[in-house]
Structure formats: structure tokens, C-alpha cells
Amino acid sequence: MLRISNLRVDLENKILENERIFIMPHLKPDFDAIGASLGLHLIAEKLKRDDHILIGTPMCDIDDGVQAMIEQCRGKYPVIGVKQYEALKKKPANDFNIICDANKPCRVYEQNIPKDRLAIVDHHIKSPESFESCIEYIDPTATSASEIVTRLLSAYRIKIPTDIANMLYAGILLDTRRIQKKETAKMHTALSTLVSAGASQSDAQEYFTEDIFSNMKVDKLTAAAVLLECRMKLSVGEEDKIYTDTELSRTADNLLDKKVDGSFVVGNLGDGKIAVKARCQPTLDANEIMGDLGGGGGQDSAAAEIKGTSIPEVVRELKKAILPKHYILKDGQ
Numbered sequence: 001m002l003r004i005s006n007l008r009v010d011l012e013n014k015i016l017e018n019e020r021i022f023i024m025p026h027l028k029p030d031f032d033a034i035g036a037s038l039g040l041h042l043i044a045e046k047l048k049r050d051d052h053i054l055i056g057t058p059m060c061d062i063d064d065g066v067q068a069m070i071e072q073c074r075g076k077y078p079v080i081g082v083k084q085y086e087a088l089k090k091k092p093a094n095d096f097n098i099i100c101d102a103n104k105p106c107r108v109y110e111q112n113i114p115k116d117r118l119a120i121v122d123h124h125i126k127s128p129e130s131f132e133s134c135i136e137y138i139d140p141t142a143t144s145a146s147e148i149v150t151r152l153l154s155a156y157r158i159k160i161p162t163d164i165a166n167m168l169y170a171g172i173l174l175d176t177r178r179i180q181k182k183e184t185a186k187m188h189t190a191l192s193t194l195v196s197a198g199a200s201q202s203d204a205q206e207y208f209t210e211d212i213f214s215n216m217k218v219d220k221l222t223a224a225a226v227l228l229e230c231r232m233k234l235s236v237g238e239e240d241k242i243y244t245d246t247e248l249s250r251t252a253d254n255l256l257d258k259k260v261d262g263s264f265v266v267g268n269l270g271d272g273k274i275a276v277k278a279r280c281q282p283t284l285d286a287n288e289i290m291g292d293l294g295g296g297g298g299q300d301s302a303a304a305e306i307k308g309t310s311i312p313e314v315v316r317e318l319k320k321a322i323l324p325k326h327y328i329l330k331d332g333q
């Protein structure tokens with residue numbers, strides 16, 4: 001059984017055995033990956049080890065809200081980019097690596113990490129491609145990596161600075177779709193720890209504030225949704241209007257409610273690319289539906305990106321893919 005107290009002891013031993021700690025959030029990091037990485041930094045700091053949080057994606061390819069969070073950390077917390085990482089790696093040292101909020105090589109910058117120099121702290125389901133590591137704490141019942149790391153910080157009795165507490169809070173809000181998608185007792189315990197450290201829901205929500213024009217686009221696209229005959233909602237962006245990935249995802253999030261099994265959004269990303277976002281209740285497999293369009297993801301959330309076609313054509317293909325075969329039948333049905 002996974003135990004935070006075991007993780008605490010194992011991690012402490014490995015960190016103390018080594019000189020340099022690299023904390024690796026996944027590529028294109030989100031609030032959960034960054035919040036959890038900062039929490040892990042507090043542990044390396046307490047154990048007096050030199051540590052670095054590697055951002056493996058260029059800043060221009062990271063969402064605005066996450067960029068703002070990273071900028072806020074610069075100079076205060078040890079955030080580094082790929083260039084600095086490669087320079088540091090030229091000076092050999094005993095390194096230990098902690099991957100957080102991911103468990104597969106394709107999700108992180110550094111692909112080759114020896115098993116005995118790697119710990120994984122994650123809440124995504126393990127797959128055959130997952131890394132092999134000497135410490136593995138993968139708990140798909142946890143809402144987020146931030147929840148796991150907050151519990152770990154409590155186990156260490158580390159005082160969490162208020163800014164990091166708010167980033168961890170934002171991580172939990174993101175992965176639970178602001179506590180609308182998932183809610184557990186352990187999550188509430190973690191939130192309580194963060195509130196004790198001075199965080200609040202309203203301060204954490206600040207990280208989500210997108211600019212007013214973006215909000216208006218999302219509101220308009222949400223309002224344009226139609227109800228399909230098969231308990232699904234679909235919203236299609238205008239052909240000549242360009243949307244960001246985040247705007248389309250937020251619209252799909254908005255559209256999913258208890259009255260429907262799935263929500264779908266189609267929009268133009270520019271550069272000849274059209275995106276489809278899917279969100280599904282547990283009765284339907286978003287990954288399978290997006291798979292028919294050449295994309296993928298998880299059961300509850302998936303996406304596809306199609307090049308060199310038109311919006312009406314993508315909508316036609318999507319309607320073909322939304323078939324009863326993708327319904328998940330419960331035992332005995």
C-alpha cells in the first residue's frame with residue numbers, strides 16, 4: 001500500500017545520499033506540475049541539498065497563466081531552463097531526480113535517468129512505457145500531484161510559504177476542475193494544510209484569471225453550443241476566428257454538466273490547424289472518440305488536432321466518431 005510516511009523516509013534517504021537534486025515537472029507544465037515541484041523544492045531545501053526545478057519547455061510554448069506563475073518564482077526559487085540544465089550537467093555530481101505529475105519518458109525533458117537515481121511522484125495511471133524508478137509513489141486516487149506533495153510536506157512538518165501554498169492550491173483546483181470533477185477527503189485535508197499556511201481559494205483563483213477578451217471568447221463559444229440528440233453538447237467556433245488551446249479546453253469544461261454524457265468543441269487554432277476538445281462523464285470514453293480523429297488523451301478528457309481540412313469537415317468526422325460504441329458498459333449491462 002502507498003504510504004506517505006514511507007515516501008517521506010525513502011525520499012529523505014535518497015536526497016541525503018546525493019549532492020544535487022533535479023525536480024522535473026512534465027513538459028508544457030501546468031499549475032499542478034509547478035505547484036508540486038515547488039513543494040518538493042522545500043523538502044530538498046530543508047535537507048540542505050542543492051536543487052533545481054527544470055522547466056523543459058520554452059516559455060513561449062507555455063500557457064500565459066503558468067508563465068506568470070513561473071515568472072513569480074524566478075530569483076526566489078531555483079527554476080531553471082534547458083540551457084542552464086545542460087550547463088549544470090557538464091559538471092558531474094551525484095544527482096538524484098524527482099519527476100512529478102508525470103511518469104512516462106515522453107512527458108519529460110530528460111529521457112535517460114538510471115533507475116537508482118529516480119523517484120516518481122504522480123497521480124496518473126502507470127503504463128508499460130512508464131519509467132522504472134527506485135522510489136515510486138503513483139496514486140491515481142489522488143486528485144493531483146499537488147495534493148500528494150502537500151501531504152508529504154505535512155509529514156515533514158515543513159512550514160509552507162504562503163506563495164507556494166497558493167500555487168499548490170491552484171494545482172489542486174486545476175486538476176479537480178475547481179472541485180467540480182473530483183473531491184476527496186484527502187484533498188480537503190491537503191487544502192486545510194494550505195489554508196493554515198495562509199493560502200485561500202480566492203488567491204489561488206487569481207492564477208486562473210485570463211484576460212477579458214479571452215473570457216468573452218470562451219463565454220460566446222459556450223453560449224453557441226447545441227444539444228445533440230445523443231445527450232452530448234457541441235460548440236463550433238467560427239471558421240475565421242482563431243482560438244487558443246486553453247480557450248477551447250475551457251469551453252469544453254464549461255459545457256460538461258450532469259445532464260449530458262459528453263461535450264465537444266471544435267475551433268480554428270490558426271496555421272491550418274483545427275482542434276477538437278472532448279470532455280466525458282464516466283459513461284463515455286473521450287480517448288476512444290478522439291482516437292477516431294487521430295488524437296487521444298484520457299477517458300474523461302481528450303483532444304485531437306487536424307491539419308489541412310475545414311471546420312465543417314471536422315464536425316462531420318466528429319459526429320461519425322460520437323457513436324454508441326464508445327459508451328462504457330457497466331458490468332451486467
Ligand SMILES: [Mn+2]
Pocket residue numbers: 032033101123144145175
Ligand atoms: Mn496533475
